[in-house]
Amino acid sequence: MTQQTWTVPxxxxxxxxxxxxxxxxWLMAQALNAALAPLLxxxxxxxxxxxxxxxxxTDAGVHADFTVAGGRIQALGSRGAPDVSIAASAWDFLQxxxxxxxxxxxxxxxxxxxxxxxxLGLRLKNALDALDLPPLELSLPPSPRAVVRAVxxxxxxxxxxxxxxxV
Amino acid sequence: MELVCPAGSxxxxxxxxxxxxDCVYLGLRDDTNxxxxxxxxxxxxxxxxxxxxxxxxxxxxLLAVNTYPQPDGWGKWTRAVDLAAERGVDAVILADLGLMxxxxxxxxxxxxxxxxxxxxxxxxxxxxxxxxxxxxxxVLPRVLALRxxxxxxxxxxxxxxxxxxxxxxxxxxxxCQLSSYVTGESPNTAGACSPARAVRWEETPGGLExxxxxxxxxxxxxxxxxxxxxxxxxxxxxxxxxxYAIEEPASLNTLELLPELARCGVRAVKIEGRQRSPxxxxxxxxxxxxxxxxxxxxxxxxxxxxxWDTELRRLSEGRSQTLGAYHRxxx
Numbered sequence: 001m002t003q004q005t006w007t008v009p010x011x012x013x014x015x016x017x018x019x020x021x022x023x024x025x026w027l028m029a030q031a032l033n034a035a036l037a038p039l040l041x042x043x044x045x046x047x048x049x050x051x052x053x054x055x056x057x058t059d060a061g062v063h064a065d066f067t068v069a070g071g072r073i074q075a076l077g078s079r080g081a082p083d084v085s086i087a088a089s090a091w092d093f094l095q096x097x098x099x100x101x102x103x104x105x106x107x108x109x110x111x112x113x114x115x116x117x118x119x120l121g122l123r124l125k126n127a128l129d130a131l132d133l134p135p136l137e138l139s140l141p142p143s144p145r146a147v148v149r150a151v152x153x154x155x156x157x158x159x160x161x162x163x164x165x166x167v
Numbered sequence: 168m169e170l171v172c173p174a175g176s177x178x179x180x181x182x183x184x185x186x187x188x189d190c191v192y193l194g195l196r197d198d199t200n201x202x203x204x205x206x207x208x209x210x211x212x213x214x215x216x217x218x219x220x221x222x223x224x225x226x227x228x229l230l231a232v233n234t235y236p237q238p239d240g241w242g243k244w245t246r247a248v249d250l251a252a253e254r255g256v257d258a259v260i261l262a263d264l265g266l267m268x269x270x271x272x273x274x275x276x277x278x279x280x281x282x283x284x285x286x287x288x289x290x291x292x293x294x295x296x297x298x299x300x301x302x303x304x305x306v307l308p309r310v311l312a313l314r315x316x317x318x319x320x321x322x323x324x325x326x327x328x329x330x331x332x333x334x335x336x337x338x339x340x341x342x343c344q345l346s347s348y349v350t351g352e353s354p355n356t357a358g359a360c361s362p363a364r365a366v367r368w369e370e371t372p373g374g375l376e377x378x379x380x381x382x383x384x385x386x387x388x389x390x391x392x393x394x395x396x397x398x399x400x401x402x403x404x405x406x407x408x409x410x411y412a413i414e415e416p417a418s419l420n421t422l423e424l425l426p427e428l429a430r431c432g433v434r435a436v437k438i439e440g441r442q443r444s445p446x447x448x449x450x451x452x453x454x455x456x457x458x459x460x461x462x463x464x465x466x467x468x469x470x471x472x473x474x475w476d477t478e479l480r481r482l483s484e485g486r487s488q489t490l491g492a493y494h495r496x497x498x
Contacts, residue, residue, distance in 0.1 A: 044206070099178075102447035105482045108392050113370060119205050119363035126206030129444050130176035132216075 006091045008059040017061035025064035025075035032066075032073045044127040045071050051120060054082035059089040084116040084124075168428070169435035170459055171229070171328060172452045175207040175442055180217045182449035184226050187456030191221055192229040192260060194441060198240075199247040200231045201284060202441040203358025214254055227257035231441075233282035235263050235341070235355050245269050252277045260306070261285070262341055271300040281305040283330070284341040284355065290322035297325050304328055306437060308340045309419065312495040317431040326434040331421050332451060333439025334484055335491060336360070337399045337414050345398045345413075349380035360397040368396075377401075392416075392486045418483035419491045422455075422471050425462055447482055454478050 008016070037045070048068040056063040063085075065076040088096070092111050095101035103125055106112035114121040172188035174180035183191045194200025196208040209217060214230075221228045230251045236244035244266055251259045252274040259277060261267050262284035270277055283306040287293050296302040304326040307316065320327050337343065343360075347353040350365040367378040375387045377396040384401030387393050394400045394416030403412040419439070421428065428436065436459075438451050454475045462469045480488055 099444070099446050102444045102450070102482060104443055104447065104484075108394070108484055108486055109481075110375065110387070110391075110393055113368060113375065115368050115370065118366040118368065122363040123205040125444075126175070126204065129178060130206070130213075132177050132181075 008057070008061075008090050013059060013061045019062070021062055021064050021078040022075060024062070025066065025078075028064055029066060029073045029075040037071070037073055039131055039133070041127060041130075042071070044123065047120065047123055051083040051117075052076060052080060053120075053124070054085040055093070056085055056087040057090050057093065058087050059091075082116055084114065084118075084120045086121060086124075087113045087115070168425075168433065168459055168462075169328075170452070170455050171435050171437040172448060172455075173333075173438055173441040173443070174217070174448060175202065175204075176445065177209075177213055177216055177220075178445040179441075179443075179448045180228075181220060182445040183452050184221055184224055186449050186452035187460075188226060188452050190227040190229055190257070190435070191217070192231055192437075192441070193217060194231045194233075195247055195250070197243065197247075198356070198358040199234055199236075199244050200441075201233050201282075201354060201358050202231075203234075203362075204442055205363055207442060211250065211254070214250070214256075218255055222255075229258045229260055229280065230256045231260040231282065232266065233260050233262045233284045234358050235284075236266065237356055241265075245273075248274065248277070258304070267296070267300040267302070275301075278303050280328070281325075282341075283308055286339075286341040288319075290319045293319070293323050293325050297323070304435070306330075308338060309335065310338045310492050313424065313427055313431065313493050316428075316433065316493075320432040327432070328435035328437050329421075329428060329433050330419055330491075331425075331428075331436035331438060331455065332479060333418055334395065335414070335417060335419050335489070336397070338492070343399075346379070349382045349384075349398060351380070360399070361395060366396045394485045415487070416485035417487040417489045418479075418485075420476075420479050420483065420488040421490060421493055422458055422475060422479065424490065424493055425458055426466055426469050429462060429466070450478055450482060 045068050051067060053066045054063050063078060065078050065082060067074050067076055088111060092101065092106055096103060103112055169189040170187065171190045171192060172183035174183055174191045174193045180191050180193065194202055194208045196210050197203065218228050232244060232247045248259055248266060248270045257278060258280045259270060260280040260282045261270060262282040267279065270279055279300055279302045281287055281296050281302050286308050287296065287305055288308050288311060293305045302325055306328045309330050316329065341355055344353050346360045350362055352362055354360045361379060365380045369376045373386055375393060376383060377385045379396050379398060384396060384398060399413045400416045402409055405412045438455060440447055458475060480486060
């Protein structure tokens with residue numbers, strides 16, 4: 001397990017926490033439908049149907065809720081209790097996606113927490129582990145400043161037109 | 168010495184093979200094996216892919232059918248043994264005597280390994296398995312000291328496999344009923360000490376709480392490393408003191424004993440963890456391959472490299488390690 005981590009800086013996390021969670025969840029759902037859903041076993045999609053799955057990025061202070069309907073991943077608004085909630089830092093989620101980290105090792109180190117329906121969470125974890133794919137070749141996360149600029153652009157404001165959030 | 172590595176999925180099997188496992192052991196997607204977790208393990212198509220991948224690279228695949236069949240499930244367990252023979256698995260790992268008899272008579276060419284779940288700790292018991300069923304390898308329960316292993320190996324022609332690394336339990340293999348008190352399922356018959364449906368985790372102001380079958384079994388304060396939610400690794404109040412009354416969460420790591428195990432005549436070393444991810448399998452297999460190769464190259468100068476130890480410690484339960492019963496000078 002790597003010791004090296006990257007943490008979403010506090011000021012950026014506070015900024016992200018102010019944003020509604022639905023748009024990023026929707027964007028992520030589109031990406032997952034394109035990249036992942038066709039590869040997932042039908043029985044897993046059936047198990048997830050109608051269940052609320054929450055991914056909580058602990059250091060960014062944000063979460064996104066999903067469900068499966070009609071065999072497709074759908075974003076949900078963040079109101080309502082999730083059936084299962086998976087929490088980790090942005091860095092650790094990235095490492096898990098790249099299969100560079102063992103989830104159990106992260107769990108022993110208290111860097112990954114699954115709350116709610118453990119069986120649902122385990123089923124999801126094991127299904128992702130079983131996908132016979134080359135690991136995602138993701139580069140290091142973008143710099144915090146680049147993320148802030150992108151967020152500000154999304155909000156239709158000039159990066160220079162606001163006080164620097166200090167990151 | 169053979170390196171026997173775990174796989175709960177095809178990517179894990181590939182990780183084991185690619186990183187130098189000689190044999191990979193796996194189970195079917197049901198309660199015929201002792202790692203029966205939701206979404207884990209192999210269906211028939213997956214088993215065929217696993218066999219093709221391993222055999223193309225000259226490695227072996229062992230199928231664990233190591234739970235104890237109940238009277239109404241006998242057909243499911245014998246079908247698992249039949250499947251192993253039909254698909255060309257290199258050996259089946261069995262615990263149940265009836266299943267041993269079935270395999271030996273129905274599939275005389277199928278190689279038999281005695282599972283750790285068989286709980287055979289003496290050469291007399293192991294030789295009896297040999298005489299009755301032609302067992303070719305026995306996996307020793309993790310209760311013997313090195314001296315005892317040495318004496319046992321000297322008195323049997325059955326190949327001996329020992330655990331080298333991974334999760335530990337209270338070592339009443341094949342006989343443990345503990346978790347059934349709170350889950351209603353015995354690991355020996357249903358294949359899991361902590362069936363996921365019975366497990367709940369919750370972050371509370373007092374710490375991370377784990378519940379099994381609704382019973383609070385542990386609470387981890389800030390900064391404490393977490394452990395698997397099994398009853399044996401719970402913290403209990405005994406005589407007014409709250410502590411790990413049965414067993415502390417730790418992983419076995421016998422890397423430093425490798426030269427001794429080889430000298431004793433141990434034929435194979437087993438890595439625990441079919442429930443773990445492909446990342447774990449890759450990392451542990453890589454370290455153990457390097458260690459076994461270093462031993463083969465120059466046994467006299469073998470030493471555990473700090474990098475190996477660091478890597479294994481990070482993957483250990485509770486991030487702590489033990490030599491278990493192997494190092495027990497008092498026997």
